[in-house]
Amino acid sequence: MAAAETDPRPRGADAAGPVAGLLAAPLALLMRLVDWPMRALQRAVGERRMAYVFLLPNLGFFSLFVFLPLVINFVFSVTGGAGLFPSERPFVGAQQYAYLFDCASFLDPSSCREDHFWRGVYNTARFTVFQVTAMVLFSLLTAVVLNMKIRARGFFRAVYFFPVLLSPVVVALTWKWILQRDGLLNAAITSLGGERILFLVDPSWAMFWVVFVSIWAHMGCYTLILLAGLQAIPADLYEAAEMDATPRWRVFWRITLPLLWPNMVVVIVLALIRGVQTFDEVFVLTGGGPGTATLMIVHYIYETAFANQVQNFGLAAAASVVLGIVLFALTLAQLAASRRKGAA
Amino acid sequence: MSLAARMMTARRRPGRWHWTDMAAYAYLSLGVVLMFGPVLWLGLSSFKTQAGLLEFPPSLLPMSQREVAVPGQSQKLPLYEVTMPDGSTRALAQLRRIGIQAQMVDPANPGEIIRVPIDKRTPVRQFRLATENYTEPLERFAFTRFLWNSVFVTIVATIITLIINSMAAYALSIYEFRGKTAVMLLVIGTLMIPITIILVPVYLVVTKLGLVNSLWAVILPGAATPTGVFLLRQYMLTLPRDLIEAARMDKASEWQIYWRIVMPLAMPALAVLAIFSIMWRWNEFLWPLAVLTKTEAYTLQIGLNAFQGELQTQWHYLLAMTVVTLLPVALVFVFLQRFITTGIANTGMK
Structure with a gap:
């Protein structure tokens, strides 16, 4: 045929x-x-109408596992009780939301009725700010270095990229093994005459390592996006700048950064969207601890709905809706950014 | 930033080294240590014995004490190097330890028992790979079950994803039909709804379908992916239309056109999606964690997590199982890196 x-x-x-x-x-x-x-x-x-037949399975899956759940999520968030099926749940209006937002002072999580939710919000915000900032800077630096005329570029690119493929559990366990009390890092510190540090028991250190490990694991992805952007900048622009003897910092600010900016925006927004949803690595590495020092929003949702003794689906759904609104705003920003990238 | 600026614009002339080249190589070398080091350390540690893992400071290579068979003893005895009172050293096997004294024998002369203060002896160590860390979990734990579950989920989910996503992409790229824009918007819409925000209701749907604690509960919810549809549609749009028209002239059915013409031509895009799907499914964590509560249904990732949460973490098994979990992905990376990197650079998906 x-x-x-x-x-x-x-x-x-x-x-x-x-x-x-x-x-x-x-x-x-x-x-x-x-x-x-x-x-x-x-x-x-x-x-002609075979198109609908071809679309049917995919749209069926989307409806059943995405759109329908989205609707049910709202139903959950405005109903109470312990039942899983909506028919067993009495309507309570905005009570779940009121409960989530019941705070004496929004700046102090311990004054809130649902203090774990607010600790999750603050931890996630802190995590995201640090992680995204450091991630963007390091990916930019790495992409710029990888874009230089260096030997074995493919090898070095692979070195920075490969952790992206590792599962969050593997990443977390690898680092947990290094950071534990008798781990490699403490061995290095004691051999230099220092005192052992309980990295995952000290709240500030735990947050630092959670950010660090997450950058370690995901940096390669963003580096690649930036590297693709750098390689798309026409070389004659640089040659022209060189002929005019333009200072190098000026070349960077006037040529590289503006032309790379669409990619930068994509990287920033993607990192924000993923940062806000951080769960896997943190959950395995610290379990949200010590105490609640690294408890993230998604962890709170998971705990409230599935891991706690009393499963509270309504509260978890209300928290999901709040998270969903944040993500919606960020995704709109991403769509706007990628549209501009397409135009540029 | 100005450092980056200089690096960016550095042009190396043949035979001349700029300081930014040095800085670049220094940064890259640091990167090699920082990125490879932890995984290398994981690999080395996974071959250490349980006792070897407790050592502090840890040894770089997996070492363990040498043991010798002594005539007259049913078990092998640990070998020590002993400093004798006259200053000479001998290799002796330890029978037992009593307080600060150790009873030792010379393997060559097992009749005579020599008493040695314990601080006069040092273990004779040799390089040995504790492969039992790998073989024992395969026999004793539910580990093989986890492994099988993960393989099953990965393969079945990837097949389903490839088929239904390519069907949708085919419809959206080859046909003109009413509601096409609406469907495109719906697909874009699903991009904005990650599992993290619909965890509870998806759990409800899966419960209604009677799938809780079944592997299908892990496979089905993520089978249709918006990124997959977009990736395939983008590729199918570039396929020549004449081919499809010619097939229609030859009385090929629409299904045949999809299966015999479009699918083979879309193979490169399908390969990229297949690789991504394999990675997603093998590494998936949050959703299986929520929906799988019985040990028999655990995937590798969930099993590993449960294992590390136990009171007495058996690191020697845990590390070996972590390496096993990492291996398939490492193989995918070594052979198919090109597909993955272009996929990420083009779509930003991961």
Whole structure:
């Protein structure tokens, strides 16, 4: 058939062979079997309307696991009781929200009725500010260095990138092993004559390491985005600047940074969106501790809904709605930013 | 910032070194230590014995005390180097320790018992990989179960993701139909709704479907991905239309066009999505943590987390299992890095 003769096997298909081949082989038979009912369907609805048939599975999944839950989330957040099914839950109006926001002073989490929520909010805010700032600076520095004419660039790029692929549990355990009381870092400190530090028991150190480990794990992703941006800057701009003997800092401020700015915005917003949702690494590394020093919002939601003795779905849903509003604002910013990137 | 500026604009002329080159290589070397070091240390530590892991300061390589078989003894005895009263040193095996005295024998002459103060002896150590850290969990713990669960979730979820996302991408790239814009907006909409904000209601849906503590509860909710649809649609838009028209002339059904023409041509994009899906599923944590409460249903990540939370953390097993968890991803990285890096640079997804 036409496919066999004209199939040019685009580049990359060979390298993908092992992955795709493994998955494709048993599927071929199944797909042939599906063709028969699909043909019948096509005769019934016509060629053009087959689009809806093709969309159906994906939209079905989206409706069932994204849109429907979004609606139910609101229902949960305005109902009370301990039941999981909405029919068992009495309507309570804005009571869950009132409970969450019941604070004598919003600046002091311990004055709040639901103090863990507010500690989560403050910890997440603190984490996000530190993490995003440091992340952007280090990714920029690394991207700039990797964009220089250096030897073995592919190797160095891989070095900074590979932790991105590690699972959060692996990342957290790797660092927990290093940071523990008798770990590698304390061995280095004592060999230099220092005192052992209980890194994950001291609240300030715990927050520092949570930020550090999260940057360690995710920096490669942002470095790549910035590196792609740097490589897209036309080289003749720099040559022209060199001919004019423009000072280097001026070249950076006037050429590099403005042309890289769309990528920078994408990086900042992406890092913000992910920072606000931080949970995995922190949960395994510190468990939110010591005390509540590294308890994040998502951790609070998880705890309230699933891990606590008394599961409070309504409160967790209300907190999710609050988090959702924050994320919505950030995502709008991202869409605006990427649209500008497309135009630039 | 001005440092970065100079690095940015440095042009190395052949044979001339600028100080920014030095700084760049210094930064990169530091990076190698900082990024590779922890994982290397994890790997080395995972081969240490339980006793070896308790040492402080830790040894770099996995070392353990040498043991020798002594005639007349049922078990192997630990070997020590002993400083004798006359100043000479001998290699002796320890029978037992009583207070500050140790009873030792010369393996060559097992009849004679030598009493030695314990501070006069130092263990004879040798390089040994404690492979039992790897083999024992496979026999004794639910670890094989976790491993199987993770493999099952990863493969099945990736297949489902590839099929339903490519079908949607096909519809959105090849056809013109009413409501196309609305569908595109819906797909964009799902981008804004991560699992973190709908944890509770998805749990409700999964409960209603009777899937709690089943692996399908992990597989299904994330099967349709907006990033996957966009990635595939973007690629399919570039495919030549004549090919599809020609197939229609030849009375190919729409399903055949999708399966026999568009899918093979979209292979590079499918490969990228497959790699990402494998990574997402293998590493997924929050949702499985919420929905899987029975040990039999745990995936590797959840199993590891449960194992590290135990009162007496058995680090020698835990580290080895962490390495096993890391290996598939490491292999993917070594062989398919190019696909992943271009995927991230183009879409920002991860």
